[in-house]
Amino acid sequence: MKRLNLGRFAINAFIAILALFILGPIVWLALHAFTSGWTYPHLYPNGITLQWWSKVFLDSALKTAIRNSLLISPIVVLLSMVICLPAAYAAGRMNYFGRKTFMVGIFSANSFPKIGLFAAIATLYYALNLMGTIMGVIIVQLLGTIIYMTWIPAAAFAAVPKNLEEAARDAGASKFTVFRTITLRMAMPGILVAIVMSFLASFDEAQGTYLVGAPNIYTMPTEMYSLVQNYPIQVAAVFSLLLALPSVLLLGLARKHIMGGQLAEGFQLK
Amino acid sequence: MSRESENMGLELRGLKKVLGGRVIIDDLHLVVEQGEMISLLGPSGCGKTTTLRMIAGFLQADEGQIVLAGKDVTNLGPDMRPSAMVFQNYALWPHMSAAKNVAYPLKIKGLSKIEINEKVEAALELVNLLHHKDSRPGQISGGEQQRVALARALVQEPDILLLDEPLSNLDAKLREKVREDIRELQRRLGITTVIVTHDQEEALSISDRVAVMNSGRIEQFSTPHDLYRYPATEYVASFIGSLNKFEGDFIDGQVIPGPGLVGIRPEDVVVSSHYFEGSREGTVQLVIPRGHFYEVVIARAEGIFRVFMNEGIPQTGDRVHVGVKKILRYINGNLVH
Numbered sequence: 001m002k003r004l005n006l007g008r009f010a011i012n013a014f015i016a017i018l019a020l021f022i023l024g025p026i027v028w029l030a031l032h033a034f035t036s037g038w039t040y041p042h043l044y045p046n047g048i049t050l051q052w053w054s055k056v057f058l059d060s061a062l063k064t065a066i067r068n069s070l071l072i073s074p075i076v077v078l079l080s081m082v083i084c085l086p087a088a089y090a091a092g093r094m095n096y097f098g099r100k101t102f103m104v105g106i107f108s109a110n111s112f113p114k115i116g117l118f119a120a121i122a123t124l125y126y127a128l129n130l131m132g133t134i135m136g137v138i139i140v141q142l143l144g145t146i147i148y149m150t151w152i153p154a155a156a157f158a159a160v161p162k163n164l165e166e167a168a169r170d171a172g173a174s175k176f177t178v179f180r181t182i183t184l185r186m187a188m189p190g191i192l193v194a195i196v197m198s199f200l201a202s203f204d205e206a207q208g209t210y211l212v213g214a215p216n217i218y219t220m221p222t223e224m225y226s227l228v229q230n231y232p233i234q235v236a237a238v239f240s241l242l243l244a245l246p247s248v249l250l251l252g253l254a255r256k257h258i259m260g261g262q263l264a265e266g267f268q269l270k
Numbered sequence: 271m272s273r274e275s276e277n278m279g280l281e282l283r284g285l286k287k288v289l290g291g292r293v294i295i296d297d298l299h300l301v302v303e304q305g306e307m308i309s310l311l312g313p314s315g316c317g318k319t320t321t322l323r324m325i326a327g328f329l330q331a332d333e334g335q336i337v338l339a340g341k342d343v344t345n346l347g348p349d350m351r352p353s354a355m356v357f358q359n360y361a362l363w364p365h366m367s368a369a370k371n372v373a374y375p376l377k378i379k380g381l382s383k384i385e386i387n388e389k390v391e392a393a394l395e396l397v398n399l400l401h402h403k404d405s406r407p408g409q410i411s412g413g414e415q416q417r418v419a420l421a422r423a424l425v426q427e428p429d430i431l432l433l434d435e436p437l438s439n440l441d442a443k444l445r446e447k448v449r450e451d452i453r454e455l456q457r458r459l460g461i462t463t464v465i466v467t468h469d470q471e472e473a474l475s476i477s478d479r480v481a482v483m484n485s486g487r488i489e490q491f492s493t494p495h496d497l498y499r500y501p502a503t504e505y506v507a508s509f510i511g512s513l514n515k516f517e518g519d520f521i522d523g524q525v526i527p528g529p530g531l532v533g534i535r536p537e538d539v540v541v542s543s544h545y546f547e548g549s550r551e552g553t554v555q556l557v558i559p560r561g562h563f564y565e566v567v568i569a570r571a572e573g574i575f576r577v578f579m580n581e582g583i584p585q586t587g588d589r590v591h592v593g594v595k596k597i598l599r600y601i602n603g604n605l606v607h
Contacts, residue, residue: 163357164361166361167355167361167363169328170326170348170349171349171378171426172349172350172426177378186364
């Protein structure tokens with residue numbers, strides 16, 4: 001009995017430490033975003049204020065960065081869906097020569113340091129006059145979403161049993177109606193996971209965006225570089241919270257439809 | 271040969287199907303009357319499922335014609351055929367409730383909401399599942415899922431109902447009840463029905479007629495009674511029920527060498543402790559209790575006889591007189607009278 005309590009205590013302590021480790025920095029950020037100053041050796045912050053928030057929302061450079069991020073990421077996700085979902089369907093439902101090579105190839109593009117890839121892209125961009133343009137940033141961010149938007153939906157499409165589609169055909173539905181009402185609908189949880197992952201990949205992308213976009217186009221993550229150097233720490237805290245907000249909102253919205261195993265299942269070759 | 275037909279049931283004319291370079295179905299002919307319930311019976315790989323999938327339209331026939339309710343449907347897709355299928359694993363859509371599953375075909379047809387509701391309720395009522403209309407397939411038992419699948423098929427008011435191994439996923443106790451329920455429903459609605467099964471007991475007990483299939487062809491298509499008492503081929507005789515088989519001919523109560531084959535059903539063997547006309551002596555080797563009857567294994571000069579007996583059961587080692595009431599003679603695999 002005693003041993004059991006000890007074990008339970010150990011587990012609870014471990015969970016508490018883990019929570020502190022993960023949530024600690026976020027709590028620290030959240031507190032700093034609302035304090036006028038909080039430095040060693042003061043135990044408490046010396047005042048509560050909203051001035052950093054108004055600073056962020058009134059600063060035109062920061063506002064532009066927020067606007068750019070909220071404009072570019074949805075476009076990237078939409079384009080990624082248009083390009084990748086048909087490929088994912090093909091990879092999930094059809095068996096053709098080179099299918100596995102193709103899928104593993106997509107993986108391999110993500111297994112090298114991206115900075116090399118971006119440098120090569122930059123030379124290409126100069127030739128195509130894409131340097132410093134929104135289009136250029138969109139294409140660079142698109143690269144990071146492809147792996148999510150192909151692998152996870154491909155597994156989701158592959159997991160739809162053939163005879164569920166046959167049953168719908170038997171019930172009088174045309175091939176397109178079957179795809180719309182059965183196949184797509186059943187693959188939707190996987191596609192939702194892919195959308196969330198792609199959005200976050202695009203929203204958080206800084207390396208390529210900085211290389212291609214600066215100094216014309218700044219998004220929230222690239223703006224962070226100058227923020228950390230040029231503003232008080234509290235402004236960076238406000239900005240970090242804003243950066244985390246879409247992820248939290250998206251995960252909250254999608255939680256109902258996302259099962260735990262969906263992501264893990266996405267990365268299997270069948 | 272006319273392309274259309276007077277028969278409002280099902281006609282298969284010279285069907286052929288090659289899959290992966292192997293001939294699965296070869297020159298298959300079958301005529302099913304309207305309102306009749308028939309089974310396609312055979313071991314796995316005999317082509318029964320392929321035949322059903324061709325009738326449903328999931329597979330295109332390489333040769334031949336399929337005529338459903340008087341119309342040639344050979345070149346129509348599954349969505350355009352007046353057939354409805356109940357799949358072996360039911361193939362219910364897991365993201366829809368039972369009622370939504372049943373409503374799907376009606377929605378595709380473009381019926382009004384009121385009409386759909388009425389028909390869905392009636393169909394679920396028919397299979398006694400109205401209380402589960404808002405349940406998802408994952409929340410109900412296998413037997414209930416099957417009834418939803420049946421309701422989804424019946425609500426389409428098809429000219430022909432196709433059932434793929436309908437009882438194979440149910441436990442033994444439920445199987446008999448569902449078998450009777452399906453039969454009763456089919457009789458009441460008078461719907462032409464084709465069942466695919468590998469279970470001879472199931473086929474014999476549920477069908478008006480049974481088509482025994484073997485390597486892509488129909489060996490015999492007749493009533494359960496004729497199939498058992500007058501099996502047209504040696505294959506059917508061995509496949510259906512038990513059979514004592516001897517090479518040669520049977521004359522004067524004993525097997526004599528010859529070119530053919532003799533089959534004797536266990537219940538056609540007569541056993542007595544005394545001599546009777548045509549009997550020969552044998553020794554009881556084994557007595558196996560089978561519930562409501564006994565299986566008795568008797569060794570005679572020409573080989574082993576298996577006998578089904580109800581009374582006067584001998585003991586192991588007894589000397590008994592064995593005679594035969596009825597024999598089936600086959601030459602080159604075909605029944606001779």
